[in-house]
Amino acid sequence: VELFMDAATPSANPSPAEPSVSPASNAASGGALTFSDRLFLLLLILTLVGVAWVGRLSYQEGLKTETIKRHGEAWLSALQHVHEQRQTAQGEPAACRRQANEGSPANTWQACHEALLQTELGSLRNPFRDEPLSFIDACQPGQAASVGAMVIKRVDPNPPGSASPVNIVGMSPDTSLDQPRQMQVKVCDRGGYAISIGELTF
Secondary structure, rough: OOOHHHHHHOOOOOOOOOOOOHHHHHHHHHOOHHHHHHHHHHHHHHHHHHHHHHHHHHHHHHHHHHHHHHHHHHHHHHHHHHHHOOOOOOOOOOHHHOOOOOOOOEEEEEHHHHHHOOOOHHHHOOOOEEEEEEEEEOOOOOOOOOOOOOEEEEEEEOOOOOOOOOOEEOOOOEOOOOOOOOEEEEEEOOOOOOEEEEEEEO
């Protein structure tokens, strides 16, 4: 009997219970951001901001390039229209006719160019600099003066036997308008590189 009672009697020194850990405390300790995590998130945010900024700049530069191309097309169209008009004695502007009056000296490109600037063409601006369009003899990459500039050249035939059949030069102010000439219209982009717009007879 005594042996039976001893076996049924609970131990006087029970083993200590395992400490319980609540799920909340686990989440609090395991979910905290470390220094490395915060640094990674900061770099990720800066990268996204940088990509967005570069994309916006590229978009704006693309718009400016398209604008200067539209300006070149406007000059090409205007010159083509004036060429059709200057075939008659009443062509306008008068400074772009072959000669102002019968028997008078031939008109020059300078007078014609100045007359064209008095039309809506004179309101066109350089989109890269927000200033009136400038006209230069040739686009020169890397040169500040070339950025957003306009180039109008004449194509002169060389004498027979020359190494090149034509000589392409800028329209100098004293270029005579007494006879039709082949002309090229170009514009310069942000880097100063030439963008060909078209050719015409003028």
